[in-house]
Amino acid sequence: MSDTHLAVARSVAMVGLDGHIVDVETHVGRGLVAFTLVGLPDASLREAKDRVRSALQSCGIEVINRHITVNLSPAGLPKSGSGFDAAIAASVLMAAGKLPQRALDRTVIIGELGLDGSMRAVPGVLPALVTARSQGITRAIVPAESAAEARLVSGIDVDAFEHCADMVNALGGRAVRPVAYGGGSLSGGETSSQRKPVLGAAIDLSDVRGQDFAVNALTIAAAGGHHVFLVGQPGSGKTMLAARLPTILPQLDDEAALTVTSLHSIAGVFRDRQELIRTPPLQAPHHSATMAAMIGGGSVRIIPGAVSLAHAGVLFLDEAAEFPSAVLNALRQPLEEGVVTIHRVRGSAQFPARVQLILAANPCPCGGGRGRGRACTCSSIVRRRYLARLSGPLLDRIDITIGMRVPTRADLARTAAPSSSLVRDRVAEARQRAIHRLKDTPWRLNAEVPGRWIREHSGIDTALVTRLDRAIDQGSVSMRGADRVLRLMWTLADMDERRKPHFDDLAHALTLRTGGPDGADF
CATH class of the missing domain: 3.30.230.10 (Ribosomal Protein S5; domain 2)
Structure with a gap:
């Protein structure tokens, strides 16, 4: 030796x-x-x-x-x-x-x-x-x-x-x-590179029919990175619409792709891949998910949760009112800061968590409606208690609310929504305009920009801000909600290739905040 x-x-x-x-x-x-x-x-x-x-x-x-x-x-x-x-x-x-x-x-x-x-x-x-x-x-x-x-x-x-x-x-x-x-x-000497992944059927936005307002609102959400709340009867297409949001988002750049792939690698769900993850991820945890599953954790090795695995993509919570309140409220800080910090006795770990949150819920426990189709059997108190499971502070962080109804036969006979590729190109162009406007700032999406900066440095007309402040005084929107209306206005301007928002954008943004033409149904 x-x-x-x-x-x-x-x-x-x-x-x-x-x-x-x-x-x-x-x-x-x-x-x-x-x-x-x-x-x-x-x-x-x-x-x-x-x-x-x-x-x-x-x-x-x-x-x-x-x-x-x-x-x-x-x-x-x-x-x-x-x-x-x-x-x-x-x-x-x-x-x-x-x-x-x-x-x-x-x-x-x-x-x-x-x-x-x-x-x-x-x-x-x-x-x-x-x-x-x-x-x-x-x-x-x-x-x-x-x-x-x-x-x-x-x-x-x-x-x-x-x-x-x-x-x-x-x-x-x-x-x-x-x-x-x-x-x-x-077994059988087969290597991992020889195994072929089983692919499901490709989904596309053109599969959606009879939901023109919802499709347009989803496009606006994609362009600005805004959070969305879908509420309506079962069968109205909430899940179908949410699942197609990643298909209209631009591909991830090198930095985002490396971060997303690293997160999936740490979680142990990145195997047999030959390239970085370029498609915005979609995470859709079941409503029985625990706090650790949603936020991340572990007694010894800290691993990311669903909110971090959805980083740079979409976190979709179907049947949102069925999630434990503590789990939903734990999302409030990540939605604001874009990161999750998990503390343990032996140390702490931080994971990025900048996601687009999509909530979907029925208007009541029975799932019925007050219009066409199966009638609702719930009392007004039951209906209020059901959606009250979604706390006010959480809903205040939602930019767009989309009220959805079951489409009629006439709705289904209309022309289908545009394809995902066409909408994705439009979304990418709107995002590029926002990036150009925000080039000297740390932000890339309108949803990330603080309301104070928009008011003082974006060049928005003071008359629009004054009109919005009047809505705050009347109690129509909160201070946080007003900031989100301002961000929506800039996204609408970017979508229409205008240099700055005008009064029509204010009205449109307020409509998106309150649920659209079918908002009264819930």
Whole structure:
């Protein structure tokens, strides 16, 4: 055995979307045979020593016969998960003289080890390598299953291995695969790249008929990034309309695509993908979703919730009045700030959460209406209590309310709504006009602009502001609601290619706030 008793390999610890380079330091010395892991590991990470021992023995390497101490530095940073296994194995082998000391210069290793030595994928490879690149790392070693995800990060050479023995041999050591090892976990020798995803039928805005006002309002919402509340009888098309909002949103730019893909990677739902997520995501949690499922959490490893997985896309809450009030009210801060901060005893994590919120609800528990079709059997008190489950502060953050009714046969006979591609082009043009107007500000969408800035710096006519302030004095809108009307007015002007809003935009924006021509139905 070599005189070398110390070695260092590197890996990455993720806390939210923030990564930290971790030095995996190993000391092999005299004493009773033992394998000690220190450096604030959690329970799953403390078990790494048993996985590493079995994996190395499966590769024909017996080094765990000395007193081995592995330190994960910085020691004060909480660490969790099985992604440090491969780095611990490499560090132990270097300290034991089984690998060259400089085999891992400017290299990070991420991956879990099976007892047979197989290397297995772990969540968060993409954001981990983004962190590594920013720290001057030029090479990454990952499991073969994570190769496609790792290669999405430019500027880093990626070596991907199916088995620990392959990694050891590539680094200059000597190891053998166990005879029983089948070369992968997929049955029949099928690789992940050979499996074809099952795609559902493509959806398009042109599927919608008889809801002209709702389609136009949804287009305005897409152009300005405004939150929407759809309310109406069952069968009026609320879910159908909401599901098509992502199809009229522009594709994500490089920065947004990298952030969205990183969030899905940390959550463990980004697999077998060859490129960044470019389509605005849609998250539609069931109304039984818990606070942790909606906002994010975890007792050890903090993972993003639905509101963060919908970042740069759409969060759709169908049957919104059935959600627990505490879960709905927890969305108020993310809607205002665009981020979620989750605090735990061992630390905190922050995830981006800038979404377009779409709420959909029936006007009452029975789902009936006061017009055509099945009559409502609910009393006025029951109806008020039902929608009162949606708190005033939450609804005050909604820019557009769309009252929907079940379309008639005459409605269905009308020309269908325009295709998603045509509407998406119109939305993109309106957004570009907003970006040009806001080029010297930190905002890109009208929905993000503070009302005070609009009043003082946007060049809007003072007569319009005075008229709106009069509505505040009369109690027609709140202060927050007035700011949202101002943002809607600018979106309407951008849609019509006008330099600034006028009085028609004020009337239209107020109509959108109150529910449109069918708003009286609820």
